[in-house]
Each structure stands twice: as C-alpha cells, then as structure tokens.
Amino acid sequence: MRADFPILGRELEGGRLVYLDSSSTSQKPAAVLEAMDDYYRNHNANIHRGVYKLAQEADALFEGARERIAAFLRWPVASTIFTANVTAAINLVAYAWARTNLRPGDAVLISEMEHHSNIVPWQLATAATGAQLRYLEVSPDGTLSLEQLDAELARGDVALVALTHVSNVLGTINPVAEIVRRAHEAGALALIDGAQAVPQLEVDLAAIDADFYAWTGHKALGPTGVGVLHARAQLLEQMPPFLSGGDMIATVEAQRSTWNELPWKFEAGTSMIAEAVGLGAAIDYLDALGMANVRAHEHALTAYALARLQATDGVSLFGPPSADQRGGVVSFALAGIHPHDVAELLSRSNVCIRASHHCAQPLMRRLGVVATARASFGPYNVAADVDALIEAIERAQEVFEG
C-alpha cells in the first residue's frame, strides 16, 4: 500500500522518508496524481456551459466527483459545495449565514480546542453583529464537557455551536452527533469542522445531522485548493450568496441578478476543476481501503506511539490518554528541549513532524505552552515510522545532553 504513494519512496540523504505530519497535509496516492494529470491531458475544458464533447467530459468528471463525495459521506449532492478549503467553507457560513442571522444578544459557542479557522471567522462575525463569542473549556484530559455544553445552551442565547470533530493538536474525537442533537434541542444550529475527521474516521453526515460540516481535500489524500461544505439545503436556500460573479447566477440584469440553484449558488467563478477531480479519486481510494480499516490501522498506530512515547524518558504527552478517544495525532513535549529544536533535530533523521502552535493558540494557552511537537499519521504510516520517531527523539536528547 505504501507503494501507492510515490513520495514515500523518496530517499533523503540516503535515508527513508518518515512522514509524520499528515494532520498538516496528507501525502497523495498515484491514483490522485493520475486523475488530475488525465484531466489536464485529456479532458480539460471549462465546466457548466460548454456544449462540445470535451466540456461535457469535464462536467461529468467534476460533478461526478461531487456525487461520489456526497455519497461517501451520506449527504445530499445538491447541498455539497466545493470551496477552496475549510477556512473558505467556514467563512461562507460566517458571512452568508451569520451576518444575516446573528443579532445582538445571540451567542456563538466554540471551544478552546478549535483551529484558528474555526475561531477568527466567529470573532469577526460576532463583532460585526453584536453577538457574543463564548468558549467551551478543554478539560485536563483533553476532552470537552457535555455538562458545560448543556449549561451554555441552557442560557438560551446560543444561535450556533461551532466545534471541531477531531482536534488537530490533542487528537480528541468529540461526540459530534450528541453535541449536534443537544444544540438542536436548544434551538441552536451546529457547524462541525471535519478537517481531521474525514481522512481517518467513518463519517456519516446523515447520522451526525450537522447544519454545516466543513472539511478539506488536502488532508484527505487529495490535492490542495479544494474543500467541501455540506449544509442543510433549506438554510442554503435562505442564505444570500457569499462570493458573487460568474457561475453563481441564474440571470444578470443591469441592476440586479438572480441566483443559480444549489449547489452552484455558492460556487462563484471557475471552480477548482482538476482539484475536485483529484479529490474524487482520493475519496475512491479511501473508500476502497474502507474507512473502518483506515481507522483501525491508525488506532493501532496511535496506541503504539502513545505506549512507546510514555516509555521514553523526558517525554510528556498532551491529550486523551487512550487511543480509543483520539485520532491519529500525538502532541508531546521533551523536557528541556523547545519543540522547534525537537523538529529540527528529528529532521536530521528524516523524521518529519510539526512543531508549532498548530494554529490553535487559545489551546496552547490552556495547555500552558507556546507550542508542541506533534506526530500525526496517515493510512500509509507503519510501526517502523513510530520506531524511527522514538530513535530520533533519543538522538535529539543526546545532542542536548552532550
């Protein structure tokens, strides 16, 4: 299976590439590269208004990708919108829904474990509407409290609950179906950031029933430049457009326009056609692997990594203690060595990890650190990658002790 990912065969200064940064971006199987290459070599044309055969092929490839993606996650195709990435998807909601629906006295409820992409749009949207932005706390074990959720909802002012499905730092898998159910009972809408979830969990959007669910292609074995927003069609019908211009219109008169039907009302300008085709191929690849198998594989790797890191002197771990509660990501600290230096020294052994605030500065403050070192897994990682991580950590400790 590793052979399906050309980059994993690359040698760096004579050594094997140990890629442990899939939470930042995944590597891509050859099937994705070939689908995009084939699109440009054999089918490239603009979509939606071409009557010639090439344009029909491009249309079929683009809309076919949308249909397979919607089916894969069990959501209606007409309310499955292509966006540039998760940030663009959440901003679509923050502009087209929040700015026309939030009122002074309303609250948006997020959490301390959100990525900046699910914080900053709500800071701006609440500031623009006079609504309030409130946070669920992250408990010492790296989870959210449903009791605190209930207490916040009981205040009666929460218009939107916007939470991540899986934390990109702690790995915490939040019980999003239950959170959405409680939000709806309290009369609030729910947005879920699925950036880390779609690549590694069996995600059933019909069961989760969120009003908005956003994710991105490049973390899910697909290319950069394409993300997806799944939303409730009734809301999308009521919302004004976000970006406006070509493709999203039905008719344009001198002073006013009418909007295209869903999903194209929210896809202004020429879409990321090759990227959507590539993402369709990525989803086909994940579907063939089987998401239950992907989850089982990453669960086992995460459990192995947690055990080996716990057994290594000087290592402290962040997030839930059990792999059952977390996705394939492990944040850690090495005593006396700054995360930046950890990442630099691991890179000497071709071990690629991330050391940063992971675009989650409120969470860093809750953890009492400015940054963590983070190893994260994709379906192509193997136990030998974890072993290489541990060996590289021990070598880094030797440099600092020397």
Added chain:
Amino acid sequence: MDDLYRDFILEHYKRPRNFGELPAHDHDAHEVNPLCGDELGVQIVVADGRIADLRFQGHGCAISQAAASMASEELIGMQLDEAATLDAGWMLDLLGIPISATRRKCALLSLKVVRHALTGDGSWPGEPDS
C-alpha cells in the same frame, strides 16, 4: 558534533546571560515570533550614551535563546548609535552557525526587540545595505 547545536549554543541556551528584569530602565520592547509564538522582551538602561545594562525576558528555542544571550554580552557597553544600526549580518556572524531560512527569525528575534526598544523600529533586521 552537530553543526547547529554546537556546544556554545547549548551552553548559552541552558545558562543564558543577562536574562531577568531591570525594573528601572530607559528603554523596553516586547516581540513575538509569529512562526512559533515565542516571546522575548528586553529592558535597557542607558548611561553616557552607552547601553549600561540590559536584560532579556521570555522563552524560546535554543537558537533564539542563545542568540539573545550572546548578543547581550556584546550589547552591554556598546554605544547607542552603534547598537541602533546593527543588522542581520552582525547577529548571524555572532552566532557563527549555519542558519536556515526557516530558523532565521529565531536567530534575529533578540536583535529585533533591541532595535525596537532603542529606535522604535519594530521591523525585522535586514541585511547590510538592504
């Protein structure tokens, strides 16, 4: 021997010189490295046109901490007009280790905060004549 994490770098990192507080000071500034969120502040006491005393506060990686520590030893006693014109080359020469593009801001954070304190210019130190 690691090219970057040389003995003297680690020695300055583990025992940084001139870290602490100068409650009575003439200049101060505080900076954040946007790459990693590391923070560094400086307080400077001036006498007779020179930096009479200087302390850094903050935390960061080995490169940024060692750079601050090594710079502090050069800066104390330096003429203010000379300190105000120090550029990136001065700091990188002082460190004497190969600094990659991704670690450049780690190496330059302490000089940035000192320049900010002395001149009000909070921009990143440039190359000579840049």
